Amino acid sequence: MKVESSDFFDAVLLDLSPATGDDAMEATMKALAVNLELAGATSLRQDGLGMSFSFINLPATLSLLAGRALDSIIRFSEQDGLNTMIFHLDMDNYHLLEEAIPFLSEPNFQVYGPVYNSYMDDSEYLEMMDFIFGPDASENIMASSISIVFSVPGIIESASSQALDESSFSYSFPLMDFLMLKKPLECTCTWKAF
Secondary structure, eight states, rough: BBBOOOOOHHHHHHHHTTTOOOOOOHHHHHHHHHHHTTTTOOEEEETTTEEEESSHHHHHHHHHHHHOOTTTTEEEEEEEEEEEEEEEEEEHHHHHHHHHHHGGGGHHHTTSSSSTTTOHHHHHHHHHHHHHHHHHHHHHHHOOOOOOOOOOOEEEEEESSSEETTEEEEEOOOOOOHHOOOSEEEEEEEEEEO
């Protein structure tokens, strides 16, 4: 995983950093690296806002990472020699993501996320962001996306997102969809183990 952001979002994240002066995203990535290591991730490498890691058992790692099972966000099944993973994030399980990624529950960030703004429509939210962060905020939000790269221990048979090679795929969605979470974010992948 790697966090890449525009100069606009770098400035916003700096504004949202705690009073200690620590960069919010760097602090979050360091904390996530520690938590992943404690949860059993292997081959962990962290470099600034980039991180790569492996694990033997993703459900167990996620369970330890969040303090309880994250089965409602990432689910696995196996049938007839094929493995399936479903990533599903909605308002009902968003709190589990906040537990796994502490930055999302920081008070300075949380007020801009889906829980606090569920009553707004997109245009009201973007108007608020322009008022708070300046007239370019809504344009930057609408031009931004989030990408998650998954690698599986096998050959992908099917994926609902862009395949990168025979064993990995990328799931991308607009930042606005994450900030408002009006509809579930979901992707699936089925693979045959090596």
